[in-house]
Amino acid sequence: MAFYTAMTDQPRDRTDDSLIALRRILRATELYSRNLAQASGLTPAQLRVLQILASQGGSATPKALAQRMGVAQATVTSLVDKIVSRGMATRMRSEADRRQTNVVLNPSGQEAVIAAPDALQQRYVRAFEKLKDWEQAQLLASLERVAAMLDADDIDAAPVLTTGEIKMGDRLT
Template sequence: MNEENIRAETIEKPESSLELSLFQALRRLQQDAEMHAKRLARYGGLSPVQLMILQVLASERQLTASALSKRVSLTPATLSGQLDRLAERGLLSRQRDDQDRRRQWLHLTEEGRALQQQAPSLLPPEFVARFAALPEWEQHGITAALLRAASICGSRE
């Protein structure tokens, strides 16, 4: 290799530097989320996804599985397994629609509502405290950036 080729290979492309920084930031977020998920599992044996399902159901009077799958970003098949586990624990109930028997409504049980109300935050407490200390404009900016990043990731619609 001549000297010019060697120099060209060692000069970082701006997009590769940005790509590495983005990946490192995403990886740190993923690691923190995994550590917090382990802490959440110790609380009532709930995974973060199960706790999120309970929280969404608590905020709605009733939802169908199809509406819930969109709200929690899970495929219907994955959601079905989670719902089965929550129903087996008595945390949610399913009720057939009176007009359309194919439709099932999901409801939190009293036990599910009590567990959801006592559950820790889906986000690590350190993050919640630091985020709350930021100015409101910065909170909105971070939220918007994360939502936008999620919208461009993967093949979801």
């Protein structure tokens, strides 16, 4: 991990430091999302479904949701159940292909999404928009770079990751 421990100027390895920063980011957002979801009377997972729905123009199929969330279809079914039972969305059979179901966001669901802005947004946006122009550009470039570095698409020698088939060894009790 420490490649150039010799560079005496830096107290710690940059790789380490960047990992630490990344974990801080992760941790902060995780805590926020719990928080926020509670504030809106929804669980994080349910809110995520609503957000995806909203981002897709108000409707999506369970399959699409599952892929988007990196979760099994069965899981989506139960999430949608709960959302539907709260009247925040409705299931509608597709006309074109009747195997498909469209989960459609209701007004009340839209409100929920608006009222509970994304955990990140809440805090991050304020800070981001206070930055100088070039700082914003810089930050954006860096984030996109990191995202690209982590993204599931361009995997080479890493464990499987294709959404929905997580394979892999034994699973003890």
